Amino acid sequence: MSNRIAIAILLASFAIPGLAQQGWPPTPGHTTINLWPGAAPDPVPTNGPEADLTKPTDNLIAGKPLVHLGNVSTPTLTLYAPQGQNTGAAVVVFPGGGYNILAIDLEGTEVCDWLNAKGIACILVKYRVPNTGPYMTKSPAALEDAQRAVGIVRAHAAEWHIAPARIGVLGFSAGAHLAAALSTHYDKRLYPTIDAADQLSCRPDFAVIVYPGYLADTDHSFLDKLDIHPTAQTPPTFIVQAEDDPVHIENSTTYFLALKAAKVPAELHIYSEGGHGYGLRPQANWPVTTWPARVEDWLRTIHILQPR
Numbered sequence: 001m002s003n004r005i006a007i008a009i010l011l012a013s014f015a016i017p018g019l020a021q022q023g024w025p026p027t028p029g030h031t032t033i034n035l036w037p038g039a040a041p042d043p044v045p046t047n048g049p050e051a052d053l054t055k056p057t058d059n060l061i062a063g064k065p066l067v068h069l070g071n072v073s074t075p076t077l078t079l080y081a082p083q084g085q086n087t088g089a090a091v092v093v094f095p096g097g098g099y100n101i102l103a104i105d106l107e108g109t110e111v112c113d114w115l116n117a118k119g120i121a122c123i124l125v126k127y128r129v130p131n132t133g134p135y136m137t138k139s140p141a142a143l144e145d146a147q148r149a150v151g152i153v154r155a156h157a158a159e160w161h162i163a164p165a166r167i168g169v170l171g172f173s174a175g176a177h178l179a180a181a182l183s184t185h186y187d188k189r190l191y192p193t194i195d196a197a198d199q200l201s202c203r204p205d206f207a208v209i210v211y212p213g214y215l216a217d218t219d220h221s222f223l224d225k226l227d228i229h230p231t232a233q234t235p236p237t238f239i240v241q242a243e244d245d246p247v248h249i250e251n252s253t254t255y256f257l258a259l260k261a262a263k264v265p266a267e268l269h270i271y272s273e274g275g276h277g278y279g280l281r282p283q284a285n286w287p288v289t290t291w292p293a294r295v296e297d298w299l300r301t302i303h304i305l306q307p308r
Contacts, residue, residue, distance in 0.1 A: 023050035024069045024104050024126065031079040031160075035125075035148045041191040042141050044132050046071035053101055062281035066106040068097070069126070075145045076126045077152060079160055080112035085119035088163035089304050092123045092150055092204070096173030096277070098213070099133040099142060102126060106279040107172040114280055114292055118305075121162050125149045133174060134214040135181050136227045140190045142174075146182045147189055147202040155197040166304050168206035168235070173247070173277065176212035180255060183207045183235055184228050206304060208295055209239045209255065211276050216250040228255075230262040237266045238298045240291045242274030267298050 026032055053070040077092075093115075095107035102108070104126065112122035125145065132141035150167065157164040171179035186203035193199065214226060237259055241252040249270055259266040274288030282289045299305040 023052050023071070024067060026078045026109075026124075030081075032076050033078075033152060035075040035077060035127075035145055035152065037194065040073075040075060040128065040141070041144055042139060043073070044128060044130075044139050044141050046073050046130070050074070061106055061278060062283055064281065066279075067102075067104050069102040069104045070100070070129060072102065072126055072129050075128050077149050078124045078126070079156075080109075080116055080122040080124060081160065082116045082119045082121060086121070086161055087119040087305055088161070089119075089166040089299070090121040090123060090153060090157075090160075090162040090168070091115055091208070092125060092146075092153060092167065092169045094125055094127065094146065094169065094171035094175030094178045096171065096175040096211075096213075097129065099138065099174045100130040102129055103172070103277070103279070106277070106281070107175065110280050111170065118296060120305075121160060123149065123153050127178070133181075134177055134226055135185070142178055143181050143185060144190045146178050147186065148191070148194075148197070150182065150186075150202040150204060151197040151200050154200040154202075166205055168208065168304065169204040170208040170210070171212075172210045172279065173213050176209040177214040179204070179207050179209055180212065180215060180228055180237075181226075183237065184230055203233070204235045206235050206299070206302060207237045209237060209252070210291065211241045211245055211247065211278075212239070212251045212255065213247045214251070216248070216254040228258075230255075230259045230264055232263055234259065234262060234264045236302050237264060238269075238295055239266065240269040240271075240288065240294070242271045242276070242286075242288045244273055245276045247276050265302065267301075269294055 054068045095102040115122040127145040128141045132139045135143040169179040239252045256268040271288035274286045
């Protein structure tokens with residue numbers, strides 16, 4: 001009888017809403033929080049349950065595959081806390097994927113490993129996809145998730161040993177656009193207030209923008225329809241991209257010039273080669289993949305990290 005009960009409990013666990021749809025469970029030992037206590041605002045239909053949609057024909061990055069997490073309807077954040085030295089700084093990470101999927105390892109967990117090694121807390125956001133951005137042209141859902149995530153991090157700052165005035169964001173591709181959108185849309189939540197986390201500022205204290213998309217159109221002009229207009233209150237920003245990126249470097253240069261016009265401290269790195277979607281995986285022939293070291297230098301420049 002005890003074996004039957006155990007089997008019944010095991011089978012029942014697969015029917016629990018959320019568990020069966022968990023296409024990417026974080027490794028054990030990390031705190032994970034649903035961004036929304038109930039249904040998320042402005043729901044967007046998915047094409048099925050949350051799952052890794054990687055195909056055998058998908059490109060390898062530095063000789064390794066990557067996870068293409070799709071159909072995310074229950075957004076979460078996961079805390080990756082540094083195990084050794086803790087600087088008190090924290091970075092909220094938005095993986096890329098064209099607002100269609102999330103490159104959750106290449107542009108997520110691998111980023112957290114790097115940040116943790118530098119004594120920086122990493123908060124990985126599994127935001128909703130597909131068709132949840134860019135804001136102002138498709139859906140507000142991803143930006144709502146981003147606003148909510150930073151508010152939750154500030155609400156837990158003391159518990160998570162994070163300095164509430166040193167919380168930045170880092171995004172890749174569509175996630176880089178999301179970081180820029182949050183950097184210019186933090187003064188008012190796009191959704192009704194839920195709890196105390198929404199009473200706290202969701203303005204990042206700094207932003208790292210890696211091979212961004214959706215910041216310039218095919219004519220290389222700034223997209224007013226995306227409503228991304230830096231002001232003097234936009235956080236200091238680091239931008240990096242390769243000149244041969246098929247998404248085109250005008251996404252970076254246009255945003256950089258807009259930041260400079262608003263007198264926002266900004267640093268821009270354009271490398272000749274590297275394409276798009278390399279994450280942090282080093283490749284010998286591409287100096288662009290050394291960008292994490294440049295970010296570390298910059299974080300010291302803006303006094304987020306202590307000088308060497």
